[in-house]
Amino acid sequence: MAREDIFELQTKRLRLRPLRLEDRPAVQRIGGHPSVAxxxxxxCTPWPKAAVQAWITARRYRGRPGFCAAIVRPERGVIGVAGLGPNAERAPCNCAYFIDPRHWGLGYASEAMGAFLEYFMRKFDLSVIEADHFDDKPASGAVLRKLGFQELGKGMGKSQARLEPAPVTLYRLRLDDLKAVL
Known part of the structure; x- marks a missing residue:
């Protein structure tokens, strides 16, 4: 890595790199999908072009937490996004991801997030990270537990694509508990 604003991670099947404005069509299609949003x-769904461009711009990599990475399958292009939230005062960073529904159930989320968290938790000296998932998407919880996240409890979460807050399950991962997924 020559510059602080550039990274590239390679897994067995995927590449993770900074999210770019030219990724907008794929990000818009995936993140605005009625099963994902x-x-x-x-x-939201639909997710307007200008809103997606602003979303990508706000999440560009700046050499610190508070960015998103493109999850790229070399023969298919961008198939998802991995994100690391900014450090809040005295609170752990959070992480999130989304994958194109056409690629669900193939282990891409676990593979991408395992490499992403391993690299960036060490790079930014993050001993703990948090995540959550809406309870009506239990597969997301399975991915988090596979990576070594431990359930903390329940809460309520909001989504721009939902009319009302909905139940979520909260998780925490200690770097020492991160499980490599290859």
Missing amino acids: PMLAST
């Missing part, structure tokens, strides 16, 4: 806090 309700599981995310900050996307």
Whole structure:
């Protein structure tokens, strides 16, 4: 890595790199998908082009937490996004991800997030990270538990693609408990 604003992670099947404006069509299609948007806090369906461009711009990599990475399957292009929230005062960073529904159930989320968390928790000296998932998407919880996240409890979450707050399950991961997924 020559510059602080550039990274590239390679897994067995995937590549993770900074999210770019030219990724907008794929990000818009995936993040605005009716099965995906309700599981995310900050996307909607449909997801307008200008809103997606602003979303990508706000989440560009700046060499610190508070960014998103493109999850790229070399023969298919962008198939999802991995994100690391900014550090809040005295609170752990959070992480999130979304994958194109056409690629669900193939282990891509676990593979991408395992590499993403391993690299960035060490790079930014994060001993703990948090995540959550809406309870009506239990597969997301299975991914988090596979990575070593421990359930903390229940709460309520909001999504721009939902009319009302909905139940979520809260998780925490200690770097020492992160399980490599290859």
